[in-house]
Amino acid sequence: MEFSLWLVPARGSPADKALRTTMEKIAEIYTTPAFPPHVTLVGGVEGNAQDIKAKTIAIVKRLTPYEIQFGIIGSETDYYRKLFLSVAQSQQVMKANAIAQEMLGVRQGPYLPHCSLAYGDLVPSEITEIKDEYIPEGLASKAGFTASGIQLWNTSEAVKDWRPVAWFAFGET
Numbered sequence: 436m437e438f439s440l441w442l443v444p445a446r447g448s449p450a451d452k453a454l455r456t457t458m459e460k461i462a463e464i465y466t467t468p469a470f471p472p473h474v475t476l477v478g479g480v481e482g483n484a485q486d487i488k489a490k491t492i493a494i495v496k497r498l499t500p501y502e503i504q505f506g507i508i509g510s511e512t513d514y515y516r517k518l519f520l521s522v523a524q525s526q527q528v529m530k531a532n533a534i535a536q537e538m539l540g541v542r543q544g545p546y547l548p549h550c551s552l553a554y555g556d557l558v559p560s561e562i563t564e565i566k567d568e569y570i571p572e573g574l575a576s577k578a579g580f581t582a583s584g585i586q587l588w589n590t591s592e593a594v595k596d597w598r599p600v601a602w603f604a605f606g607e608t
Contacts, residue, residue: 437591438480438487438600440494440535441473442503444580453577458552460569461518467555468594474503474522474550476585477535477543484589488601491587494538495603500583501527505550505575510562517557518565520575522548550578554594
């Protein structure tokens, strides 16, 4: 099975509401996959649920809450980075990823933290239209949040079938 470790804004928080509203509108209008707001700490980790849960517990024991601050709106050709908010690469953000990769025994290359706003096969004209029409001004400054734990997701299947497995607060023993 494949798992991903996510940092998520608190459900119902201003960041969650701002991101979720924007992402749901884009998914509805452009028929792209719907998914919850998150910043992937480490993705695509192969293993069994029990082992990944144990490793995630070891990771959260080594982390304390830290701020996620968003920057520019970006777009890449990659399906999962079609449209995103970049995340400031603070010392805490980069350290959390390094700890997670170490504890999970994976090497995924340079960490480019981001919060995807849309997945899919959008063409450049649609990206421009979304940026101009559907992303509220100031979204990046409104949507920052405090990362206070890790949400573990089973991401083995298609996006519509992704499922949360567990939530672990930073500093949990």
